[in-house]
Amino acid sequence: MRVKSEVEKAIKALDYNLYKALLLNYGKRGEKAFFYLKENRVKKYRDFFVVVGKEEYIVEDNFCTCNDFQINLKGKKPCAHVLAVYIAKKLKLYEEFDVYYVDFLKEMKWRR
Numbered sequence: 001m002r003v004k005s006e007v008e009k010a011i012k013a014l015d016y017n018l019y020k021a022l023l024l025n026y027g028k029r030g031e032k033a034f035f036y037l038k039e040n041r042v043k044k045y046r047d048f049f050v051v052v053g054k055e056e057y058i059v060e061d062n063f064c065t066c067n068d069f070q071i072n073l074k075g076k077k078p079c080a081h082v083l084a085v086y087i088a089k090k091l092k093l094y095e096e097f098d099v100y101y102v103d104f105l106k107e108m109k110w111r112r
């Protein structure tokens with residue numbers, strides 16, 4: 001997945017410039033992506049990146065498990081989560097867990 005060049009150029013820090021570029025190029029989705037980064041909602045597991053929104057969404061390079069990505073965007077444009085992970089990787093703004101997310105999911109089910 002490639003982001004628009006204006007956004008690409010603004011990925012230097014989590015600052016107003018980046019916020020503006022995201023908002024102008026991606027509207028509400030861009031704004032949400034910035035919010036996810038600001039709130040440290042991007043998590044890196046051994047197998048996947050996960051963004052914590054209303055639910056937890058699994059993100060791979062150009063794929064996200066959210067409805068917005070799959071239904072509204074038809075997998076063709078980045079959703080807020082894909083954007084957030086893209087930027088998080090470049091700025092190393094994620095929390096890292098040395099476990100597999102799939103194992104974590106299994107355990108969650110087991111606890112319920």
Ligand SMILES: [Zn+2]
Binds near residue numbers: 057065066067079082
């Ligand atoms: Zn998404």
